[in-house]
Amino acid sequence: MHAEDPIYLDYNASTPLLPEVVDAMLPWLRGGFGNPSSSHVYGRRARAAIESARAEVAALIGCTPEELVFTSGGTEANNLAIRGVADALPDRTHLITSSIEHPATSKLCAWLARHGHRVDVVGVDAEGRVRAEEVAAKLGDETGVITVMHANNETGVLQPIEEITRAAWRAGAVVHTDAAQSVGKVPIDVGELGADLLSIAGHKLYAPKGVGALFIRKDMPIAPFMLGAGHERGIRPGTENVPSIVGLGVAAKAAKRDLAAEGARVRVLRDNLFVLLRERVPGLALNGHPEKRLPNTLNVRFPRVSGTALLAQAEEVAASTGSACHDGHASASSVILAMGVKPEEAIGSVRLTLGRGTTEAEITRAAEVLAAAWVKLSR
Template identity: 65%
Template sequence: MSAPRDPVYLDHNATTPLLPEVVDAMLPYLREHFGNPSSAHVYGRRAREAVDRARAQVAALLGASAEEIFFVAHGTEANNLAIRGVAAALPEKRHVVTSVIEHPATTEPCLELEKHGTRVTWLPVDGDGRVRVSEAVEALRSDTALVTLMHANNETGVLQPIAEVAREARSRGVLVHTDAAQSVGKLPVSVNGLGVDLLTVVGHKFGAPKGVGALYVRRGTPLRPVLLGAGHERGLRPGTENVASIVGLGVASEVALRTVEGEAARMCRLRGELWTRLRARVPGLVLNGHLEERLPNTLNVRFPGVSGSALLAAAPEVAASTGSACHAGEESASSIITAMGVAPGEALGSVRLSLGRTTTLGDVMAAAEALIGAWRRLSPPR
């Protein structure tokens, strides 16, 4: 009797499998190259050289200089360092601009700043899930320290107008941070093209391990450390470096730099095929977010008459997610989808289908059939 087949994995915005090249590169630093990068002897020097090489690889992916890359444990730490670090470095500026669709790794630091007297402007989004540039510009004040907006939304994949906002903000002396956790490795991302001062990178979103990320800090940007300790990462992020994972992040960055454009085009075609198949056989299916300005791998759709969580439970052949939250048996709609003006009852039908490097046309076809079948079984007779 054959073992049951694993479901089709369409949750790459949550996490991605390690690239084979990443595993191969990491293994020596999990086995024989165990030195502390801060040690002066040969074991330490080997580790330091590996960290420096990875720093250059991440920098190349972003079009940055190696000295502008700082390694951290994850995107949450990077966002905290960017937001709280700028606020600490510019205590005379007590205003921050962000949006209502940010990841908690941004909203929670902003809420913490609010508790201590910093004014935070929470920008709304339009029906496509995008911040309006005009409203972002209107929010800027003489005491604005930072604008922090995600590059791509984790649920809808919608891309924000970072370059346009950054151009206006920086012309007024305001720093700009973008959480690019979802876009780096899926799209070509250039720190100079976006015009940002700080940018968050998360390894496990594009084939590197969990527990490692990076913060790009443009040379000359005022920033104070959030964690206190020794002088690692040029005094900005104390703590002995996670060498093996940093090596993995470097190799994933190198692979992405070489392949991102081709992979983006391939995933865009597969995403289009999935959308076409679902829309043809699910009357009333609606796309959440902008039709064009979104990640090439992300399809967030609303199924009519059912909840997204019930749909996925009825389609065990597919591993995907919803943006809704369940508490004590009650389901609440995604705040990201309702922020776009969607009624909560309709928003409950949302499902996020996010593709990756391992996704094939066969996967897309199988997933579409499973989701369509589940929707038909759950839908009331028409």
């Protein structure tokens, strides 16, 4: 980032590489070119680096290294989990998902619905939480996969995965959770969570884009949807991306080391930002649960303006709305609408997400800039 750049408050979209991640990757970009499947010293070095990274990522989420498969990112991890289990359980053609999933999940579920699966979509309450009792009510003998994200990417709201998994176990169903937004921000232990599969995206936790991982509980039935050699136990064929996997391992180690302190720090900054905005913008409203959400995420509704227009006016702040824009016309976010917010109010939503680089001075300035933009637009 450069001094003249706007204040970055879009860490849920992507994060910069940690310096220690870059340092760890450079040797593998310059001279560590060996194929990890080769038996000679170049290959053995690359294989050792991959396995070291696998152990670090596994330690972050409380699984064994053998239960972790590297992917190209969160989207592939979601597709591999959902489609892989669906293909492995052909007699269980019923899927359950939620109305607030990332397109990497929702579009795949829609595709499966067009190819013979029955898909139920459960709603959320006014605070953006999936109704676990509704999931339980829809379970049946044909239910194969339940896929509900761990934390919503727009509101940061944490979902009741533990409750969902308890109900799923009783029905013999498999639970997948997309944890791309939550891994590295809140403590996660897959044993306590109960999920059978969990997706990770590297660029959400200060690792490179183009790398991710999927936790697959031991003995879980799963079929690869790509065919090739025996890489990653044959579940995800293709020569491994050694530099990026190394970077993900270092980022996971840093996340585990700093999880408590960094979470507490950004939570204070996030709450201060909300206070400052509420003082300057009468009628400002919070989207999502006030407590059960990621410590870095603040999604708010600015009254009587479009979030898209607001951010265009507030050029000193780089953030997002989470909504779509077609032909110059903004539309309300489906996630905010699913919470029962009226379209004319939902359209004013803005997602402000903090990270390791966020400072108190930036929060103060961002509140001033956003409030000034709102005053100008709402006259």
